[in-house]
Amino acid sequence: MAQPENANPLVFQRSKERQILPEEEDDNVVDKIDDREVFDLIRSINDPEHPLSLEELNVVEESKVKVDDDRNEVDISFTPTIPHCSMATLIGLAIRVKLLRTLPARFKVQVEITPGSHVSEKAINKQLADKERVAAALENPHLLNVINQCLGGRPQ
């Protein structure tokens, strides 16, 4: 593989595992799907170029994951490490696919680039929002292969 565009990214610390609260052990309490839960789904996605997770590169942050369980909405902004990162679409796609595979189907997911963090922000957002293109992308073995690598090797 060619030299990554951003050869020396700043590495951030991973957040701790979510603590299990007593009410989560209580079957009578409803645990709403919240920001942290969705963040936990995407933070371990691997960057396509670095041997680091999106969380470690600060591409995804918990504060930029907004979940409304009652309205079935998930909004995520991600921040490419550099403003002309050609991998931005791929990263967005990986986030989308991860959520497609793990979130209940009732959710409407929006994945966008953090405003001001990419030169082709608008074009990429439009591509990521086009469900038809996303669906077609997932039938492309090459892309699927790369995304699968982003989503991690064999699940534990």
Added chain:
Amino acid sequence: MFNSFPGGEMTQQICNKIFHEIQNQTLSQKDRYTTYSIFLNLLTYHLADLQPLGDTFVCGYVQLMDGEKDPRNLMAAFRCSRLICQYFSLGTMVEDMFEVNACYFPVDFVPPPNDPHGITRDDLRLALQHVMSATPLFAQYCYPLLLEKMSSDVQSAKVDALKTLFSKELQGLSSQLKAIKCLEKCLKQEMASLLQYEVRSHVSEEIVHFSLEAITAITKELSKDSLQLAAYLTENKADIDIFLNIKEKIIDFCHKLLENQNTELQVLGIRGLGALSLWSDILSVQEVTAAMEKLTVEAVQTESDAASVSLLVASVVDKIQAEHASKIFLNILQASDTDMLLIPVTAALSTILASSHLTTQHLTVDIVPDMLSWLRSKCKEWPDQKQHIHEKVLTNLADGLRLAILSQDKSVQQHLSADVYGLVTSSMPMLTELGGGPCGDVIAKDESWTQQLLLWLPGMALYSVDVYTRLQACKCEAAVVNMMLAGPILDGLLISLQNKISSCLDKGSLSHLRSASLTLLTWLTKAVVVRGHKSAFDLTEVLLSALQDKYLALQAAESFNIILAPFDDVLCTAVQANVIPTYQQRFVVQTLPKLVVGFHDALPDNKEYYLMAVAGMLMNIPHQVMTTELPEVMPLLVSSLKGGKCELHKQALAAISLGIQHMPELLTAYLSDILNDCLRLAVSGGNMKLRILALKCLQQVSSLPNVALQPYKSEVLKGVKPALDDRKRLVRREAMAVSAVIIWKKVIRFLAVKQATSENLNNAVLNDC
């Protein structure tokens, strides 16, 4: 676009042109953004071409960015600044570069309502923080600035300064000598007084909280870099005093927090001291000890929260001498009027006892006698029915005692055991736990002790009003029986016990007596099974017959698990019990077929108890035994997923999971049933633990390299969907894992097929160019 840009001299020419001919400040916001984008591109792709420009470039950039106001542009500008600081030697421009960025600190920005750009104050703050921490050269300007802002009247400025001060990046800075020096100054001049001021005036919990966080972070950082610190201190002897001064200020400060009436602040103080005690290379042993004493005394007096104390206690146990520590803790126990500290302090004592740092002399003369005498007096105050706290205290001490005694040689063991048993027998019924494991062999070989114990233990096991005491008596009895020499005395004892139990088990007895005698039977059986005694057969028969009894069946079913499960406090090699290596195998081979027959003969309502017994046994048997027995019981397990009760489902699922793990090949025959039942339980199981177990089982089945699974994949994927939306987060997590495994397998298969047909689509679907 920039990828085709040739770079080289052209890069420098572009920069010089921009610097000389463009007055950035006069451009529109959009155009200024373009300027920053150009620099960001150049810095990223053509850094090597830029670096020779050195100061000229830095100077040009500083002038260009000066006065920028737009938040979007600032985000880009800060990114440029960070790169410049990281990759250029700033030379004479250090201060200018710092100033042109740091003038935005603390960030003062409120996004307009309906802001389409979504940049927040926090985004800007973080971006700026990255710049300020981008080079150690900034430390000399950074700390004074932060200190200044910390004494600001504006709350948000204070918080920002503190946040920045203990940000991860800035801590990294402190590994530099200069930064350490700066930190010291900062601590000396401002921090301590500031903090004292804040505490006194109750200005803001948030401020105090961040301050303490900052102190803890700095303390940790300093102790991590103690080598550098030591080197530094040797070089700058004059600073040592200053340094010690700071140290004392922090200690003082923590002490002040402890004396505060506000519990939250006390907790902060305890944490602070805890952090200090980690600073072991810097604080002397005496100082840590003194801090500890101070802390524990305060803790006792103020009834501080136990969790914090135990946190602290755990963090210092390794740091101070075991003898000294054990004394402190015993003192606390003796001085404390409340129960609040009992658990953490006894846990700490237990840790010290188990650490084998204590001399025999100290153990036999001071610690054990003192501890026992404290217990003796204490247990008189406790109620007949123990509460959780009492049980926990006894368990803590028993664990410590057991390990301490076992670490000594035989004669000392005997001596200490006698002490313990002396207490147990004289202060019963409270203290049976102490007698359980530790020194069964010592006692069992001493006939007078045995006689004495055997006189009262069964009585206590059957008749004590306290459940916990009953259980401990059973364990104690089992330990003694296990260790007694084989022969007529033991045989006689077992026969009389069995008779006694049988009569108590009789349907005519009171229900709690029946239950108690079944517990005793279970432990006695375990004791003889473990040592391979012939009476195991008869006792097991009694247990098996209890499975037919409606009232006792559930407890009897569970007892099979107890018999095979390893315990670390009793009837195990660790406590030098009499254990033969093949006891599990023997017991299973003997008992499992009887359970299978019993299952077929049992009334429909009772079948589940046999299954539970089977499942309980499977949980504890070695692989070898499993492979011979599993084909026999698998049909029972699978069928038990159909009807029955939640508890049975759980047991069966756990056993099936285990079975699959040992013999994956066995799965194929039951695949369809297991998948369907697991999916049903995963989605509609009435109990979350059950749903989780079902999903775990599915995960396990799905991850097997089993071709037979192929046709079921879509079905499982579909079936597990509702569980992805389960009301419980822990269930959802397992459901996602199932989905992940199956999708992963599907994708791999898809990719393999595509590769085989060597399909090649070059254009990425999402991109147009």
Added chain:
Amino acid sequence: MMEIKEVCSLPGHEEVAWGVAWNPSGTLLASAGSDKVVRIWAQEGDKWVCKSVLADAHARTVRAVCWSPCGNYLASASFDATTSIWSRKGGEFECIATLEGHENEVKSVSWSSSGSLLATCSRDKSVWIWEVNDTEEYECASVLSAHVQDVKQVRWHPTKELLASCSYDDTIKMFKEDNDDWCCFTTLKSHTSTVWSIAFDKTGSRLASCSDDKTVKIWQEYLPGNPEGIATKDNEPVWKCVCTLGGYHNRAIYAIDWNHRTGDIVTADGDNYIRIFRENECSDKNAPTFDLVASVRQAHTQDVNSVSWNPVADLLASCSDDGSVKIWRIVTTQ
């Protein structure tokens, strides 16, 4: 009062169901999905059942289906870059031709009113027009590269040989034959994002479009020399946006269909809704107003991808990401 009542929900597609289409006599419903098959549904007694599964022709998602005006042929467009033509003989379907030429995903296919022309469009930005000869052979008549992005849908005029297409480039374009060559004669600009779907009214003088911008627009044709005095150019008709329906939809609108019997417009969107709009009786032709007359919240459990009016009965078909195909009855009460 108009009500949309669910007649049945037809499970069958393993994955996303992308497109539905009624045959001209309204007796057969075809549906297409990511499971690479086309399903044919018909009524048996009072139940709707799957009569055939058209499999093995496509290697990827089948995005759309369209019946020929005679009802004897069905075309299916697929992400595998091909379009398949199926011939119906009795109850059997046979794949008689595979149209290759697009570089990547074919998104839509449409049969002209005469049945002699077929149009397809693709992410490769082109629209292809195919001629059908008497021997069931298909020949490419023209490749139109007017759009600058992904073309989402093509639809023929109900009577004339006039083709409309809509695209990711936010525009709608219209094509006609001129001196033996096909060319784009007008571009309809007003939507601010991807135009997902378009539909002509019965007369073909109006077009409805729906978009990712969450609006529906109604376009009116003005011929040269029109009484309204709308300027035309080069003696070509112009199409003007005469109505924008905003505020009804909360998410992207994926499909629109204009009922040629009743004049009602139906939409399907990414908020799981189906909505029906009707032109206000007293509205001006040049500035018509439309009212929302019925809607189904949660028509499917996920995005609704396609919606189609039955040409003869008061029935509606829809399909969704959740894989289901549904048939609805329109009931009007006093």
